[in-house]
Amino acid sequence: MPIPRSKRGPSSTSSHPDRSRARSWICGRCPTTKQPACCSASTSIIRHATRGIMRLDIVNIRRDTAALCEIGNRFVGSDGERQARDYIFARMRELDLQSVRKDMFEVATYRPLNAKCTLVGAAAPALDCVGLQFMGSDRVEAEAVLIGELSDTADLDAICRHLPPVRGRIAVIKTSYPYLFVDDLTERGALGIVMLGDAPDGYCRNLNAMMYPALVERPNGAHHRIAGVTLSEQSSTMLLAHIAAGGRLRLEHQAEYPIVETGNVIGELPGSDVGEVVVGAHYDTQLDGVGASDNALGIACLLEMMRQLGEHDLRRRVVAVAFADEEAGFRGSADYVQRYGARLAETVGMVNLDALAWAPAQRSLHADPSIMEFAAETAEAAGWLIENRADASLFPGSDHNPFIDAGVPAAFFWRNPPTHPYYHTRGDSLDRIDFQIAVDTASAAAAVVKRLANDPTLPFDRSQPTRRWIDLRP
Template identity: 30%
Template sequence: MLIASTWWQAALAAVLIPIMPPDVVERSSRSGADVRALVALGPRVTGTSAAEQAAAYLTAQYREAGYTTEVQTFTYPKFEDLGSSLSAAGERLTGRALSGSLAASPTALLVAVPGVGQPADFEKASVKGAIVVVRRGQIPFLAKARNATAAGAVGLVIVNSEPGELYGTLGGEVAIPVLALSGKRGSPLLVNSEQAPTRAGLVVDTRKRTITGRNVIAHLPGISRPDVLLGAHYDSVPDAPGANDNASGTAVVLELARRLAGTTLADRVWFVAFDGEEDGLQGSRDFVNRAESAWVKGLKGMLNFDMVGINDKLLVGGSSPLVAVAQAADSTVSPFRDNGLSDHRSFTAQGVPALFFYRGQDPNYHKPGDTSVNPKLLEATTEVGLEVVRRLVATSQQDALAQPLVRSKRMLAGGALFSHHQVLLPGQSWNAGCSTPTWSWLQQPCAGA
């Protein structure tokens, strides 16, 4: 809809709508181009040619930026679904076997169990020798499967309570086949739970094979003991091009490398593009396990970037001191309770302080629609990352907060970045959600933040 504007509205718009500086536009376009290049390869599933091509692309980009590179290969057994489904009442419903499921094809009565698969839920129906159907939620997949097994079921179907397909892992081996169905396909099975049970055939066809993953490591020649490691995973799940998850984080780390090249800070940093994250942090775990203990313990921090191309608000989680550094670097970031389900977990498990950059859930998470990101958000994330790195390579953690500077509060308005400046005094930082500065090194979020 077009609305006629007066001269003063046009003048006001000219003042308020910011123009991105040419250098910012160039950097933003560069990161956006990296994302598009990775997405163009198709789903970067570990062990596929697309993932191998992605590793080659990243290697070339780091070398062009002046870094020496190494491709660190590793192997692990991977669970694969070769085609699993449930057939009932003349209809075949395709789904996905959960990793850890038994491969089997039982035919039995199909029984919808009210609830989510708690032990008490199975007592409400006759499930011995049956294929049972439960809703997703409340308890882990493994608990549902073991409860079903204990109740005598010969198969389990878990129906997604959220839109889209259900991907997942049981987190352990079970003695029955377990199939996940989308809510669209599986909900009618639960709605018809009042009807008499019908016979159904469950087919869970899986295999395990050895997968080769590739971590891409970059650093300046001769730099063997960094203070800070910057990382992001570049692999994606099947059927998902992985623009936000996680070409976005991969592009940010690559841009950080370009921006740091030629500065003294580059002497203190390593950059790693991890593979195999979607299969259970395989690449980062292998990287940490191979490194000498003294090397790992010598890291002042690991910065992990995952899903940073969608949603305006930049969230930071992880080790409290590093969260405080991020808030001191940019008061617009918000702390959040990190669940540790990304590559930084491999480092925190070894005692390394870590900071996790994240922008929240994406409606296209693990879906074919994950095809694009907002390059301006990548640039904003890069800016915060640069300031955090600068602070972390300071002589002490106290110095990381005690550096007076004029800093930029970055916002998004009208689709463009602009800044307004404020001065932070030594030892002072802004706590997200607060109206006044806080002075504590281990600061906590405001009540209600």
């Protein structure tokens, strides 16, 4: 939902004496020759723009990560989320960041009341499950149709051609992205959704049936009408055997969607000229656990990055944002780009820190095409050799997506594929973080932020998304 003009943040008007000259730096043109900057900067230029940045301090990162985990669960609207917001605010002030503030807004959050999946007629009918978030409140009993594993929307059409009709049945699926398929299954007449789980140690994975951009377009009331749950791995095995024997399922899900207040925490480092860089990380968690890697660690790396950047002169302002409510559709980052639309014309780039340190996992860079080569060559010059690249505009992955959709070039460095066994479970704990991997990943991201802040010419201006999920351009 667009933020009313009266609630928008300050505009980016500047008293710089030569506005067009300053703007030419942002657009990637030399302010003297007016010629486009080279799209592939030499290593010496990269080192000049990033010089002086140290590897991030593992002790500081470990301390802030532990402090946020000690607060506990930080699901949107919870007391833990409020405590984390206050902690980050205090830490930004300790770092002497400027204009430290909380930008508050309201969203509808998921509050589970009941989730059950029963094997009708079985000797041990009760299954371990949690609610599939943003599903409706309903109770149904029906035959099941096993659709199986889904990774792309095209899979569903191909698979359903060879199965009994979905209409009037409970659809059983396995995917890390249920929000891509629930609308389609509802239109096909499914009475409910059961997600097969693969998390170890008896954990049930917390997943959303609705995500970006739907929850940005309808922040105060969007949810599906049919019931849905996610099972543990052991319960999934029991369910599959029951379906193979022709058994029926009884499915129940009850939830409320109260309106709660949440907010981003923002602090800035000044620049000597116009233009700014945004670097962000989300501080909320899913419903269970402390979210150590996803994403207390990202906040700790953000704070340490700003501490080190504060020791250097910067050409452009660097804005640190601790985003609220990433887990329910990137609503904190969407609020930022809507609230500060007037500043986005001078925002040269955004770097997102999220899920930095699961191992084993490939060193991955997700970016929109405009900034991909710039971010890759800068990270690799800093010693972070990229193993996987992806066009971030093709998939709604994290808080970088609203920036891309708002026209801001954005890059996302991560080491946490969604198939990791403890993703979105209580198993995402402090003892499972590899802090050396975190330092390596965040230091590469810091090199990109430093170059965005200091390079006088940049080889891009606006984002060039292959797909724009929602038009958030001011």
